[in-house]
Amino acid sequence: MILDDRDAIVRVTLASICTSDLHIKHGSVPRAVPGITVGHEMVGIVEKVGPAVLSVRPGDRVTVNVETFCGHCFFCQHGWVNNCIDPNGGWALGCRIDGGQAEYVRVPYADQSLDRIPDPVTDRQALFVGDILATGYWAAQISDISPDDTVLIIGAGPTGICTLQCVLLKSPKRVIVCEREEQRLQFLHRYYPQVLATTPEKALDYVRRNSDHGGADVVLEVAGGAETFRMAWQCARPNGTVAVVALYDGPQQLPLPEMYGKNLTFKTGGVDGCSCAEILKLIKEGMLDTTPLITHTFPLEEIEAAYDLFEHRRDNVIKVAIEIGEKS
Numbered sequence: 001m002i003l004d005d006r007d008a009i010v011r012v013t014l015a016s017i018c019t020s021d022l023h024i025k026h027g028s029v030p031r032a033v034p035g036i037t038v039g040h041e042m043v044g045i046v047e048k049v050g051p052a053v054l055s056v057r058p059g060d061r062v063t064v065n066v067e068t069f070c071g072h073c074f075f076c077q078h079g080w081v082n083n084c085i086d087p088n089g090g091w092a093l094g095c096r097i098d099g100g101q102a103e104y105v106r107v108p109y110a111d112q113s114l115d116r117i118p119d120p121v122t123d124r125q126a127l128f129v130g131d132i133l134a135t136g137y138w139a140a141q142i143s144d145i146s147p148d149d150t151v152l153i154i155g156a157g158p159t160g161i162c163t164l165q166c167v168l169l170k171s172p173k174r175v176i177v178c179e180r181e182e183q184r185l186q187f188l189h190r191y192y193p194q195v196l197a198t199t200p201e202k203a204l205d206y207v208r209r210n211s212d213h214g215g216a217d218v219v220l221e222v223a224g225g226a227e228t229f230r231m232a233w234q235c236a237r238p239n240g241t242v243a244v245v246a247l248y249d250g251p252q253q254l255p256l257p258e259m260y261g262k263n264l265t266f267k268t269g270g271v272d273g274c275s276c277a278e279i280l281k282l283i284k285e286g287m288l289d290t291t292p293l294i295t296h297t298f299p300l301e302e303i304e305a306a307y308d309l310f311e312h313r314r315d316n317v318i319k320v321a322i323e324i325g326e327k328s
């Protein structure tokens with residue numbers, strides 16, 4: 001139901017499960033409203049729009065942005081939409097208001113929150129645009145990567161791979177990925193043979209040996225593990241940049257005496273998801289392709305099985321797609 005003139009109702013055709021949904025399920029997202037319909041990764045078809053919506057029309061195939069935002073406040077004007085001051089701004093969908101693991105979803109600020117999917121781009125190609133691909137794109141944007149850089153990405157999970165794809169668009173001299181799990185390393189070798197890979201135990205030494213100035217010029221921390229924040233700043237060269245993309249389960253230490261003199265720049269998460277149109281264009285041009293991440297597909301009726309598989313990482317799952325309604 002349209003509640004505001006700027007709302008749209010979207011009939012969801014394809015959705016996914018994000019690790020953040022698991023965090024909500026386990027009660028570790030304090031601002032999540034109990035009983036909410038989760039789901040913030042989805043694509044669909046616009047069913048209805050409020051009278052003030054200008055950019056989309058019923059029948060349009062669209063991606064839904066993880067962050068809804070007003071477009072007018074100080075933060076939105078700067079592109080910092082994660083911090084939109086509007087009550088429905090920032091990450092609201094599937095957290096504070098009902099999300100998209102359902103047949104229909106109400107999307108506030110449709111003009112900012114929905115992007116039309118270009119015709120040749122399929123729903124499966126567009127599925128991650130609004131969330132994990134937006135995150136990877138944002139992470140690569142804020143990291144100031146230049147062509148001479150050695151970039152270290154910590155974590156080759158779904159968001160790590162999206163980040164890797166966006167980092168590769170910046171053509172740095174060298175990319176190293178640190179990942180613990182064998183299955184993910186195999187995926188990495190198969191799809192990104194040009195990328196160097198290491199494991200957490202070997203990372204510090206490996207990065208020092210495979211970089212030009214005693215460490216990575218840029219580190220993107222996407223893993224959010226118990227030791228990965230430490231690894232991130234230790235692997236950075238002096239005067240390097242550490243971008244924290246990960247969401248941690250607990251506080252991290254910033255041991256300033258140990259860091260003294262290293263003169264690092266830290267950038268902290270989370271995503272300002274307002275580049276969906278650019279990302280869709282890159283997909284259309286063949287520059288980004290996240291379809292290999294979709295390892296399993298379930299109908300909405302079997303979403304519990306999908307959660308079970310995803311949460312317990314069975315059967316080499318990376319991401320699941322949830323098909324909703326008749327197949328399109």
Ligand SMILES: [Zn+2]
Nearest residue numbers: 018019020131
């Ligand atoms: Zn997510």
Ligand SMILES: [Zn+2]
Nearest residue numbers: 070073076084
């Ligand atoms: Zn705003």
